[in-house]
Amino acid sequence: MPVTRQLVLPVHRTVPWGAVGAAGAAGLLLAALTRTGETAERLSLYLLRAAILAFAVGLAFLLDDPARHTTAAVPTPRPVRVALRVALAVPAAAAWWTVALLLVPQGARPPVGDITLEAGAAFVLAVAGAAAAVRFSEVARPGPPVSGGLLATAVLALLFWPGRWALFVPVEDERWAAAHDRWAVVLAGAVVFGAVCAVEPVRRRIRF
């Protein structure tokens, strides 16, 4: 445990706060657009979703670690290091999400609990994707491919996700509640997937 505490500062210094911050700024810009008029208020749900996607893109960079191959040798196992990074990001994400929600005018705000569930699922999915990239490849910076994959997933899901299992529904839609049950499933799945992927493989694939 004391080792972990001593790790906090070094890990904090290696977290790519620049990428996360830039994504957060872009997200807040999108959320702030809801204050630009009545039509914008009607689009608030979509703008909030866009903001979530922007911040999730930033979180895809969370596990970027140029020193990955060096730190593989330290005695603290990878799950602890990943958990430490996530623990450092959680307060930042929570603060960002609060600000983003407050930027949306009171009357136009979608149900807070449900939209927070969507945001949580997207954020966890991004970090889980990065963990999977670290787990199954040798890349030191999984950020760019994972953010690309996240964007592709978002666009393709938006275009082709079957209506029977609708996820992206407007607030007044009667499927809203059912869609958020599905979001909960996505969140749970992403948490489990991320936890599984955070474990360091016993054997490393050897490449020549």
Add this chain to the structure above:
Amino acid sequence: MTAVVEKPAVSGTLEEPGGPRKAVLALALFESRRLLTRIPVLVAFAVYVGWTVWRSGKAWGDYPALQDADRATQGAPMLIGLAVLLSVNSAALRSHRHGTEQLLTVLVLPRWRRTAAHALSVVAAALLTAVCVAGQFGREALRPGAIGHGSVGELLVGPLTVLLFGLAGLLMAGLVRSAVAAPLLVVLFLFLFLFFSGMDYGAALWLLPVVEDATSNTLPSDLLGRPAAWHALYLAGLALSLGLLALLVAGGRKPAVFAGVAGTLAMTLVGGVAQSAGDSPELVRARERASVHPEQVQSCVRRDGSTYCAFPEWEPRVGDWARVVDRVRSLAGGGAHEQDVVVRQRVEARYGLSGDAALESLKRPHEVTVGTQWGGNRVPEFSAAVAGVLIAGDEKAATSICDGRIVPLMWLAVGWESDPLDALRRVRLNDTVTGSDSVLQPTDGLYMTEAQTEVLRALLDLPRAEAGARVKDRWVELTAPKITAARAAELLGLPAPEGEDKCL
């Protein structure tokens, strides 16, 4: 040992035959191949081609209007554009990412020339998109029922969008040397597009790369009022100025590049201003004339005694209309069997593409309206309108029929089809074949009561020749006003209907 260099070293490329240009081209070829085989670009092309092939023919069937088909090529290439944006950005940052920037500076090509090679690789992606767009449009144009004219300006939008997005990604790589910038730019693009196309900004909407008019209204191509050519100029200017700015940012401070930036910015400005001019007074007058006095712009042809008046672009479709009129007349009895009709093509163009005002019924005798679309449900709708005019005398009277005459009318409308029940389902508003429902027509609709539907269904269940003979035998009584459905059934020798026989 110290070596003193008297003159500054000159890059070796200047003495090579072909000079740096050849090296840029070679690098551009390599980068194009790499760009087009990146996973995001491959996935985007696969989705684009798959989606386009799957959707082809769904919108207009075998009868596309090419002035609509050209616009349909615009939206999907944005997907490729976004993938190219990501990939070209990552390619331009490759040497930065791998820390080989310093190594490359000793090579023959300075950074701005390498940027030029990346820009050319984006052009390759845009050209490939252009091939896909040409294929998609060509397929529609080669359908035997295709009419109208496509516009080069509209067709260029797809490839130019790819060029614009790709060069924006390249400029981003020059400005922000970070991998997070491009994905964020994609998110911003995606949702700013959604944001602004969801708002009604009028002329300012044309600042977006793709302007879609969500409508099912087909207009003659000279009444569209879309500044397609100016918009293509605007997009091309914007894309090129972004590309040249990327060269400037990468250090290519040559007079030609400065001049290029100025020229392309002027292009953007000219295109941007000209495209937002709005509808010209001539266009408004032409739309008014085509909507109110179509006979002034139409030419008429006679086929078997009937007259067909169509806008010039629709003249090849007269044959299709004449076939339907012939079939409907062949089922009619009495005087209607020989009655000539005037088929008048009409369009409501006064509110532009986004308006969907209904057409009013015509009052002139034996004149029937046909719309600008054909195929699918439009065929039984037109057929019902012709039948109505044959029975009631004019369109206004036909659309207010509210008695048992609906039975022979609908028999004429769908009786000649190979699958009359399917035609009946398609022509009714709620896609039903039992109970009461509205019948769609090019102008106002009709209303079928439950009893009339029952009698018609019983008539359609008879062998076709038998049913036709019974209708012709009793034609005069069947088409007399105020007849009830029960009386029509009796005349036709069918069981009396049990359902409600009261129209709205």
